[in-house]
Amino acid sequence: MKMVVLIVLGVLIARTVCHTITLLDVPRWADPRVEAELRCFYAKQPLDPPLHSVKWYRGTHEIFRYTPQEYESRAFNTSGVSVTNSSCDGAACAVSVRPEPGTAKYTCEVSSEGPRFAVDRRSTNMTLAVLPEYDPLITGLPTYVNAGEQALVNCTSDHSLPAAMLDWFVDSEPQEDPVITGVTHVSGADGDGLRASWRTLHVYPDDYATHRGFLALECRATLPTRPPNVRSMAVRLYVESRPHISSPMLSKTSKSSATRLRCVCVLWTLMLLARRRVPLLVQ
Numbered sequence: 564m565k566m567v568v569l570i571v572l573g574v575l576i577a578r579t580v581c582h583t584i585t586l587l588d589v590p591r592w593a594d595p596r597v598e599a600e601l602r603c604f605y606a607k608q609p610l611d612p613p614l615h616s617v618k619w620y621r622g623t624h625e626i627f628r629y630t631p632q633e634y635e636s637r638a639f640n641t642s643g644v645s646v647t648n649s650s651c652d653g654a655a656c657a658v659s660v661r662p663e664p665g666t667a668k669y670t671c672e673v674s675s676e677g678p679r680f681a682v683d684r685r686s687t688n689m690t691l692a693v694l695p696e697y698d699p700l701i702t703g704l705p706t707y708v709n710a711g712e713q714a715l716v717n718c719t720s721d722h723s724l725p726a727a728m729l730d731w732f733v734d735s736e737p738q739e740d741p742v743i744t745g746v747t748h749v750s751g752a753d754g755d756g757l758r759a760s761w762r763t764l765h766v767y768p769d770d771y772a773t774h775r776g777f778l779a780l781e782c783r784a785t786l787p788t789r790p791p792n793v794r795s796m797a798v799r800l801y802v803e804s805r806p807h808i809s810s811p812m813l814s815k816t817s818k819s820s821a822t823r824l825r826c827v828c829v830l831w832t833l834m835l836l837a838r839r840r841v842p843l844l845v846q
């Protein structure tokens with residue numbers, strides 16, 4: 564019984580003598596064009612001793628130390644990475660670093676005042692992203708597509724680290740490919756570990772009631788840096804309004820869609836005729 568009480572007391576004391584790190588916020592992928600901000604948040608229980616120090620490490624090198632009792636923040640310049648800015652207080656400590664190529668492990672270590680100088684630490688990796696050199700490229704765009712038929716377009720993003728995620732938009736609305744499950748395909752890594760990606764989209768003009776002779780297609784390539792690196796390419800897919808009734812079944816075949824197609828065809832024909840008439844009337 565005494566043992567149990569001691570253990571419970573021990574656990575309670577161990578739990579209450581030390582600041583605990585509540586969040587280590589380091590970008591997984593750092594944008595090479597900007598400094599990365601690393602943030603460490605910690606909390607103090609009512610019975611904890613005051614904060615003694617907050618240290619940041621890159622690998623095993625200490626790069627920064629904040630000691631609130633001495634009102635001091637120090638950057639160490641030994642590992643080649645210099646801290647360019649910092650902002651620390653009793654609840655959080657943020658440092659800015661210019662990231663180096665490759666992957667580095669960053670550690671935040673928080674210690675409380677004596678007698679125990681108890682320490683809590685957390686680590687995470689940050690990798691310098693390699694941005695694609697070019698905008699994504701849309702290929703396979705036909706000169707025009709007949710209503711009732713489909714177009715297959717392909718978007719390719721240049722090599723990057725990590726591989727870009729691709730998203731398709733038609734008239735600004737995000738799209739899933741109705742034929743192929745809409746995922747970004749990623750190539751194998753090249754010598755530098757970079758990967759290209761591609762994603763297709765089958766476009767059925769029938770699915771978009773509002774097109775004005777064309778559909779605006781956009782492919783967006785996103786790298787999950789902070790903030791995200793986004794590049795895009797936009798093209799117009801011209802839609803021939805007079806459908807070829809003889810080959811309507813390239814569309815998703817079902818009786819209802821065939822019926823819908825016929826209705827839409829009639830509508831378009833009427834609209835086309837109406838549009839043709841207008842200039843005549845004006846003249």
Ligand SMILES: *[C@@H]1O[C@H](CO)[C@@H](O)[C@H](O)[C@H]1NC(C)=O
Pocket residue numbers: 638640645646
């Ligand atoms: C760190 O060292 C580099 C050269 O090694 C120097 O250019 C830079 O100013 C130093 N930074 C600080 C904060 O001392």
Ligand SMILES: *[C@@H]1O[C@H](CO)[C@@H](O)[C@H](O)[C@H]1NC(C)=O
Pocket residue numbers: 648649650657
């Ligand atoms: C340094 O950080 C502070 C607080 O995060 C920010 O207000 C300030 O603009 C930063 N200075 C530079 C030179 O980045």
Ligand SMILES: *[C@@H]1O[C@H](CO)[C@@H](O)[C@H](O)[C@H]1NC(C)=O
Pocket residue numbers: 666668687688
């Ligand atoms: C960090 O990267 C190293 C090597 O680059 C790897 O061994 C380790 O498992 C990574 N750690 C985490 C938490 O991803």
Ligand SMILES: *[C@@H]1O[C@H](CO)[C@@H](O)[C@H](O)[C@H]1NC(C)=O
Pocket residue numbers: 717718719761762763
């Ligand atoms: C899309 O383009 C990539 C190359 O950029 C190619 O590897 C892939 O096979 C193409 N996909 C289709 C379905 O044509």
